[in-house]
Amino acid sequence: MTGRLTSRGLRFLRARWRVVMRLGLWSVLETGQSFLIGYAPARALDDGFLAGRTATGLAWLGVAGLGVVVGAYGTARVYAAVAALVEPLRDRLVRRVVERGVREADRGALSGLTQQVEIARDTFAGLVMVSRSFVFTAVGALAGLFSLAPLLLLVVLPPLAAGIGLFAATLRPLARRQEVFLAADEALADRLGAVCPGLRDITATGAQERTAADVGRLVDAEERTARSLARFGVVRVAALALGGQLPIVLLLATAPWLLKHGVTTGALVGALSYVTQSLLPALHNLLHGLGTSGSRLTVVLRRLAPEGGRDAGLGPSDESRAAESPAPTVAAKSPAPTVAAKSPAPTVAAESPAPTVARPPALALSSVTFAYGPTAVPVIEDLDLTLPAGSHLAVVGPSGIGKSTLTALVAGLLEPRCGTVRVGGEPMRGAGALARRVLIPQEAYVFTGTLAENLAHLRPDPVPEAELLAAAEAVGLLPLLEALGGPEGRVDPAALSAGERQLIALTRAHLSHAPLALLDEATCHLDPRAEERAERAFAARPGGTLVVVAHRITSARRADRVLMMDGRETAYGTHDELVRCSARYRELVGAWTPVPHERSDPSLALRDPDGVDAVAGAGLAGDGRHVVAHGPVGQVQTPRDLGDGRPFRGEG
Numbered sequence: 001m002t003g004r005l006t007s008r009g010l011r012f013l014r015a016r017w018r019v020v021m022r023l024g025l026w027s028v029l030e031t032g033q034s035f036l037i038g039y040a041p042a043r044a045l046d047d048g049f050l051a052g053r054t055a056t057g058l059a060w061l062g063v064a065g066l067g068v069v070v071g072a073y074g075t076a077r078v079y080a081a082v083a084a085l086v087e088p089l090r091d092r093l094v095r096r097v098v099e100r101g102v103r104e105a106d107r108g109a110l111s112g113l114t115q116q117v118e119i120a121r122d123t124f125a126g127l128v129m130v131s132r133s134f135v136f137t138a139v140g141a142l143a144g145l146f147s148l149a150p151l152l153l154l155v156v157l158p159p160l161a162a163g164i165g166l167f168a169a170t171l172r173p174l175a176r177r178q179e180v181f182l183a184a185d186e187a188l189a190d191r192l193g194a195v196c197p198g199l200r201d202i203t204a205t206g207a208q209e210r211t212a213a214d215v216g217r218l219v220d221a222e223e224r225t226a227r228s229l230a231r232f233g234v235v236r237v238a239a240l241a242l243g244g245q246l247p248i249v250l251l252l253a254t255a256p257w258l259l260k261h262g263v264t265t266g267a268l269v270g271a272l273s274y275v276t277q278s279l280l281p282a283l284h285n286l287l288h289g290l291g292t293s294g295s296r297l298t299v300v301l302r303r304l305a306p307e308g309g310r311d312a313g314l315g316p317s318d319e320s321r322a323a324e325s326p327a328p329t330v331a332a333k334s335p336a337p338t339v340a341a342k343s344p345a346p347t348v349a350a351e352s353p354a355p356t357v358a359r360p361p362a363l364a365l366s367s368v369t370f371a372y373g374p375t376a377v378p379v380i381e382d383l384d385l386t387l388p389a390g391s392h393l394a395v396v397g398p399s400g401i402g403k404s405t406l407t408a409l410v411a412g413l414l415e416p417r418c419g420t421v422r423v424g425g426e427p428m429r430g431a432g433a434l435a436r437r438v439l440i441p442q443e444a445y446v447f448t449g450t451l452a453e454n455l456a457h458l459r460p461d462p463v464p465e466a467e468l469l470a471a472a473e474a475v476g477l478l479p480l481l482e483a484l485g486g487p488e489g490r491v492d493p494a495a496l497s498a499g500e501r502q503l504i505a506l507t508r509a510h511l512s513h514a515p516l517a518l519l520d521e522a523t524c525h526l527d528p529r530a531e532e533r534a535e536r537a538f539a540a541r542p543g544g545t546l547v548v549v550a551h552r553i554t555s556a557r558r559a560d561r562v563l564m565m566d567g568r569e570t571a572y573g574t575h576d577e578l579v580r581c582s583a584r585y586r587e588l589v590g591a592w593t594p595v596p597h598e599r600s601d602p603s604l605a606l607r608d609p610d611g612v613d614a615v616a617g618a619g620l621a622g623d624g625r626h627v628v629a630h631g632p633v634g635q636v637q638t639p640r641d642l643g644d645g646r647p648f649r650g651e652g
C-alpha cells in the first residue's frame with residue numbers, strides 16, 4: 001500500500017512538472033544562500049582578515065548578508081509554488097471525499113473525512129517544504145565544501161550519508177507503527193466517547209469491571225503501540241547524531257590533519273559553518289518532518305483512499321464499496337411478547353396476603369434519609385418502601401421533588417445519609433449488589449459496533465440470537481433492527497435518533513439478568529405508544545421488578561402501584577387508591593396533559609372537579625404504613641400521616 005501511494009504521489013508530481021520546476025528554480029536562490037553561508041566566511045578569513053585585508057573580509061561578509069536577503073526572497077516565492085502544488089491535492093481529496101459522502105449519505109463520515117483532508121493538505125505542504133529545503137540546503141552546502149576543499153567532503157559526507165541511510169531504513173516500519181498507534185488511539189477515543197456518557201448506566205448495572213477491563217485492554221494496546229513508536233524516536237536521535245553532529249566532531253578532531261593537507265583555516269571555519277548552520281538544522285527538520293508527518297500523511301491518505309480507487313486512487317472503487325457490509329437479513333423472527341408472567345395484581349399492604357414463601361423483597365428501603373450536603377435539607381427523609389419481586393412501581397411527583405434522587409439511591413449511585421437500601425435482600429454496597437439492578441438514564445449509552453454487541457453488553461454470557469430478537473420485538477426495537485440489517489448491522493450512535501438510542505439501551509437492559517430495572521427518563525424520547533410497549537415489556541420480564549419515574553398518566557396507570565412523592569402529601573398505593581386519598585395526586589393527574597390516545601383513559605375524568613370531589617377523602621387502609629419524602633432544598637416540610645391518621649408504610 002505504501003508503495004502504491006508513493007507511485008501515485010510521483011504520478012501526481014509528474015502531472016504538475018511545471019509547478020515542480022518553478023519550485024526548483026526558486027529553491028536555487030535558497031541554495032545560493034546555503035552555499036554562501038560557509039563560503040563567504042571562509043573567503044572573508046583567508047582572503048580578508050587573516051591576510052590583513054579587512055575591507056576584503058568585510059566585503060565577503062557583506063556578500064553573505066546579501067545572500068540572506070536574496071534567499072529570503074526565494075523562500076517567499078517558494079511558499080507560493082508550494083501552495084500551487086498542495087491545493088490541487090486538497091481539491092482532489094475533497095472532491096473524492098464529498099462524492100463518497102454523498103453516495104453513501106453518511107454525513108458523519110463526511111465531516112470526519114474532510115477534517116482528514118485538511119490534515120493531509122497541511123502535512124503534505126510541510127513535507128514538501130522540509131524535503132525540498134533539505135535537498136537544496138545539502139546541495140548548496142556540499143557544493144560549498146567541495147569548492148573550499150574537496151578533502152572536507154571526505155570528513156563530512158560519510159557520516160551524513162550514514163545518518164540519512166539509517167533514518168531511511170526506519171521509514172517504512174515507522175509508518176506502520178504510526179498507523180497502528182493511530183488506530184489504537186482512535187479505538188480508545190471511540191470507546192471512551194461511548195463509555196463516558198454512560199457511566200451512570202455502567203455503575204448502576206455493576207458493569208464497571210467489565211467496562212474497565214474493556215477500556216483497559218484498549219489503553220494497554222495504545223501504550224504498547226506508543227512504546228513501540230517511541231523506540232523509533234531513539235533511532236531518529238541516533239540518525240541525527242550520526243549525520244549532523246558527528247561531522248562537527250570529526251572536523252574538529254581531524255583539523256590538524258586537514259590543515260597539514262592544505263585546508264586553510266578559513267575553509268575549516270566555513271566547513272563548520274556549513275555543518276552547524278545548514279546541514280544540522282536541515283537534517284533535524286527532515287527527520288522530524290518525515291518521521292512524524294510523513295507517516296501521518298501515509299495513514300491519512302490510506303484512510304481517504306482505502307481501496308485505491310480511480311483518479312489517483314483517492315477513493316474506494318465501486319467494487320470495493322459493493323463488497324462492503326452486505327445487508328444481513330434477520331433470520332428468525334421472534335414471537336410477539338406476552339405479558340403472561342406478570343406479577344399479581346397490585347395491592348397495598350393491607351390487601352396483600354402475607355407471602356408464604358420467604359423470598360426477600362425486590363427492593364426494601366428502610367428509614368432512608370438523603371441530602372446533597374451535610375447541612376442541606378434532606379431531599380428524602382425517613383423513607384420506607386418495600387417492593388415484592390415482580391412488581392411494577394411508578395414514581396410520580398412534581399419536578400425537583402427527588403424522584404431521580406430516589407432512583408440513584410436504589411441504583412447505589414448515591415449513599416443514604418442514614419437508613420438502608422436492599423435489593424433482593426442484599427445491602428446496596430459492593431459490585432455484586434450493583435449488578436442486581438439496571439438503571440437506564442436519559443443519556444442512552446450506545447457505542448460504535450454491531451447492534452448485537454450493543455445489545456449483549458450487559459450479559460456476561462453469549463446471547464442466543466432468538467433471545468435477542470425476542471427482546472427486540474418485545475421492546476419495540478425490531479423495525480430499527482431490520483433497518484440496520486439485523487443483529488450484525490453496524491451502529492453509528494451519531495446517526496441514530498435519541499429515541500432509537502433509547503430503544504437500544506432499553507433492549508439491552510431487558511436482556512440483562514438484573515432483576516430490578518429502574519427507568520428514569522429512559523423513555524422520554526419515545527412516543528406514548530412506544531413508551532407503553534417498552535414498559536410493558538419490562539413489566540413482563542419473569543420475576544423482574546420495574547421502577548419507572550413516570551411523566552405520563554398512562555405510565556402511572558400501567559403500574560401495579562404508585563409512589564407519589566411530595567413533602568407534605570407523599571403517598572403510596574394503586575392509582576385508584578391514590579386518586580381516592582391524595583389530593584396532590586389528583587392535582588398532578590389533572591395537570592398531566594392528555595395525549596390523543598390517552599383521551600379514553602378513565603382517570604382523565606379526574607380533570608372534572610366534580611369527579612375529584614366524588615372520590616376525595618377516601619383514606620388508605622394500610623396499617624403502620626409510612627412514606628415521607630421531602631421536597632427541594634430549602635423547603636422545610638414535615639412528615640404527615642395519610643388516610644386514617646396512622647403512619648403510611650408502603651409494603652407489598
Ligand SMILES: Nc1ncnc2c1ncn2[C@@H]1O[C@H](COP(=O)(O)OP(=O)(O)OP(=O)(O)O)[C@@H](O)[C@H]1O
Binds near residue numbers: 372404631
Ligand atoms: N447533585 C445535586 N446536588 C445538589 N442538589 C441536587 C443535586 N441533584 C439534585 N439536586 C436537588 O435535589 C432535588 C431533587 O432533585 P431530583 O433530580 O431528584 O428531582 P426530580 O423529582 O427527579 O425532578 P425532575 O422531575 O425535574 O427530574 C432538587 O431540588 C434538585 O435541585
